[in-house]
Amino acid sequence: MQVKILGSAAGGGFPQWNCACANCQAVRSGRFAGKSRLQTQVAISADGASWFLLGASPDLRCQIESSPELQPRGGSRSSPIEGVVLASSDLDHVLGLLLLREMHPFLVWGTESVLSTLRCQNTMFTMLNRVADQVRWNQIRSGESFGLKLINGESIGMTCESRAVSERLPAYANRATAADAVLGLVLTATSGKKLGFFPQIASLTTELKTLFASLDCLLLDGTFWSEDELTRLQGTGQSAREMGHLPVGGENGTLQQLAGLTRPKKMYIHINNTNPMLNEAGPEFRAVRDAGWNLADEGCQFTL
Numbered sequence: 001m002q003v004k005i006l007g008s009a010a011g012g013g014f015p016q017w018n019c020a021c022a023n024c025q026a027v028r029s030g031r032f033a034g035k036s037r038l039q040t041q042v043a044i045s046a047d048g049a050s051w052f053l054l055g056a057s058p059d060l061r062c063q064i065e066s067s068p069e070l071q072p073r074g075g076s077r078s079s080p081i082e083g084v085v086l087a088s089s090d091l092d093h094v095l096g097l098l099l100l101r102e103m104h105p106f107l108v109w110g111t112e113s114v115l116s117t118l119r120c121q122n123t124m125f126t127m128l129n130r131v132a133d134q135v136r137w138n139q140i141r142s143g144e145s146f147g148l149k150l151i152n153g154e155s156i157g158m159t160c161e162s163r164a165v166s167e168r169l170p171a172y173a174n175r176a177t178a179a180d181a182v183l184g185l186v187l188t189a190t191s192g193k194k195l196g197f198f199p200q201i202a203s204l205t206t207e208l209k210t211l212f213a214s215l216d217c218l219l220l221d222g223t224f225w226s227e228d229e230l231t232r233l234q235g236t237g238q239s240a241r242e243m244g245h246l247p248v249g250g251e252n253g254t255l256q257q258l259a260g261l262t263r264p265k266k267m268y269i270h271i272n273n274t275n276p277m278l279n280e281a282g283p284e285f286r287a288v289r290d291a292g293w294n295l296a297d298e299g300c301q302f303t304l
């Protein structure tokens with residue numbers, strides 16, 4: 001399985017258009033020991049020819065334009081992108097679908113609550129089904145495994161299994177919660193190697209820890225460093241855990257709770273612009289590296 005990181009920021013990106021936090025100001029000034037980041041996007045492929053997206057970020061157009069693998073290879077219209085697996089209906093995870101509305105066929109996989117939130121509550125998504133041969137939607141269930149396939153129905157030998165990790169639906173949905181609102185995805189390559197994509201986890205259960213220990217690569221929720229990161233900056237709002245994100249640092253943060261996790265390659269993704277670990281000259285970044293983790297960087301590509 002080829003894995004390519006196309007973006008690693010949380011919703012809003014880094015810098016975020018209306019944010020003047022220390023990180024955003026520093027990165028705009030060009031005097032920041034770290035990188036600007038597009039919103040989280042990962043692409044995977046079994047053969048390097050056909051590609052699948054994990055989510056569809058609002059930055060997808062420029063992420064495709066900066067990745068030759070994802071660009072058309074001939075004919076008047078074509079794309080190596082065969083499908084999109086959705087882990088949630090969060091806007092920073094689905095808005096990119098609307099950027100793929102040019103009458104092109106591709107597959108989308110998502111749970112009942114994710115597909116109904118998009119298709120029944122938001123008429124804009126009907127743009128993806130203006131003609132018969134356009135997007136084909138596939139419903140998945142958390143806990144069940146399914147095979148990724150091409151638009152022509154051909155199997156690629158790669159499977160995906162999902163785990164429900166949060167019941168929280170986005171604020172624009174017409175209900176607050178659903179059992180299958182947010183998933184973690186585990187992709188198994190033809191080689192048997194496993195990639196975990198968990199950009200949002202509200203808590204770390206024993207079951208999740210056991211699952212993580214069986215992976216070859218883990219892309220984990222790196223949204224916030226601390227519980228009160230956003231409330232301190234804004235003076236109001238919800239804590240990290242209340243927003244469905246277990247922080248990286250501090251007591252019972254993921255760094256501490258996963259200190260014994262040695263098997264997989266470990267990378268934080270979905271990093272909010274306020275997170276101090278973005279500053280590569282700071283102690284938080286050092287703590288992350290010392291614990292054997294990396295920040296997922298755009299353009300990073302590896303094979304499992």
Ligand SMILES: [Zn+2]
Binds near residue numbers: 020025273
């Ligand atoms: Zn900021």
